Amino acid sequence: MQQRLRRSLTRAKFINTALLGRKRPVMEKVIHVADLDSDQTIQPLIKELETVTTEARHEVLQSVLDIYNDxxxxxxxxxxxxxHKMYLDVAFEISLPSQMTVLDASQPWMLYWVANSLKVMAKDWLTDDVKRKIVDKLFAISPLGGPFGGGLGQLSHLASTYAAINALSLCDNIDGCWDRIDRKKIYEWLLSLKEPNGGFKTCLEVGEVDTRGVYCALAIASLLNMLTDELSEGVLSYLKSCQNYEGGFGSCPHIDEAHGGYTFCATASLAILRSINQIDVERLLEWCSARQLQEERGFCGRSNKLVDGCYSFWVGGSAAILESLGYGQCFSKQALRDYILYCCQEKEQPGLRDKPRAHSDFYHTNYCLxxxxxxxxxxxxxxxDPPYKMKCDxxxxxxxxxxxxxxxxxxxxMKNVKNFIDHFDSALPS
Known part of the structure; x- marks a missing residue:
């Protein structure tokens, strides 16, 4: 042991004196610009730090600036x-192309994205015929009224159940469809997903546990007017532990960098629990503000990442929730509006997209709108007040x-949220 200690001390002394501590002659070299050849250029230091991401950002930024300048x-x-309505209407009129089979487990999501986009643009653009198609599709996935999987024969999942409940709320109780939702069964299922640490599994047996699951569970329960103390026990503690040093929220306690999607899920969940004041709001405001890129004017989802139109909602929605609770406006709404209208749509292609040169899709159309x-x-x-009583001017x-x-x-x-919650004003069956 002593021999090992002496060797370590000798090695440390050698490194300190022979390597780190050795004297080097000071060399000064003065370069005059006039003496340089015209072909020579001085490379900036940042050139040595370029990555795939920084190069991609340069390309996106140039595309964005070209659009603004033009x-x-x-x-x-x-x-x-x-x-854009033409693009959305097609989804309900024709079979989707084969390359979209990867979205087979996202059928309730697609119904929500398309139907919501139509309703956000004009409240009467979602026709009764389409509402009935949505209802038929969702109750074909879950004939007993929930919980819902992503498609026929698939396991019930928190994300697809959230999307299904959202889509049904848009259907204005056509043909009494809201009464076909089995609240008691969904409530019992939500309890079965509850974890001891306050989180929720997204799916029985194989589901992950993160802030997305918490938001989906709380949103479902509050929309169906069945958010109980039993369901929300420990959730606040779980969410507080997901806020990290950056100010935003990661997916899980203590381990992840802050992300726009997870931050929205945590912020909206805290709003449902009416507990925003239990976190470090100032740091959250700073994080949201820092996600708006000065040149592009839109939001990115993480530090040093590219601008993306969907974060207009994931980050912008978090900021709007904070604004509603009196914490002020933490980003430039005019700049974000510019990005969406200049860069997320183009005259040659309907629908909205995440950034220039990208293709439009239902997901980005909804969240950009x-x-x-x-x-x-x-x-x-x-x-x-509960968040469904929020006012908009x-x-x-x-x-x-x-x-x-x-x-x-x-x-x-807003009207659909209020009407849906008001419809379920009675207590759950025992």
């Missing part, structure tokens, strides 16, 4: 509603696209 001297940008709606409005909510400082007022906690039109 378009900003023209007319005020507008949302091409009728053009939700983000746009929140830039054009202001939110207030009494601290003791038009922002006189920003031009209006005439969108339906949306509730940022649920990602749904």
């Amino acid at each position: 378009d900003e001297n023209g007319d005020e940008p507008i949302l091409m509603k009728d053009f 939700l983000g746009l709606a929140m830039t054009e409005n202001s939110y207030t909510c009494a601290s003791n 038009s922002n006189d400082q920003i031009s209006s696209s005439g969108l339906t007022h949306v509730n940022p906690v649920y990602g749904l039109p």
